[in-house]
């Protein structure tokens with residue numbers, strides 16, 4: 001472990017990262033479930049898998065190697081508002097974009113904090129996060145969002161009319 005860094009710091013940071021990967025995975029899954037375009041859907045499903053499975057598993061393995069413990073964050077409190085409160089596609093994309101930027105910074109830091117033998121693991125994760133970040137910067141995503149907004153507005157109006165005629 002590099003000087004000035006404690007094992008406790010690294011353990012704490014790994015747990016935060018595991019939680020963050022799971023949350024970002026949920027955002028991507030949510031986006032994948034709500035877009036019409038098959039290619040965009042496929043891409044976000046792949047991103048969701050990379051965060052919530054690939055990255056999370058790598059970090060969990062590293063945590064277990066350090067402490068012998070497993071850590072599975074409970075996101076039930078977050079998953080509910082995401083699904084039931086109609087989190088908009090653009091806010092999910094915005095949250096994911098912010099999360100990617102901080103993930104890249106975080107993994108660069110963790111790479112220096114951890115033993116050099118794990119450098120490649122962090123570099124692989126950083127490579128994926130950079131791809132995610134670039135993809136989210138495309139304007140095309142927001143064309144899809146406009147469509148979704150139109151659809152949900154239609155559903156709300158329909159509900160209003162049927163409620164009035166009951």
Ligand SMILES: [Fe+2]
Pocket residue numbers: 021050051055103125129
């Ligand atoms: Fe990730």
Ligand SMILES: [Fe+2]
Pocket residue numbers: 024051100103128129132133
């Ligand atoms: Fe990512």
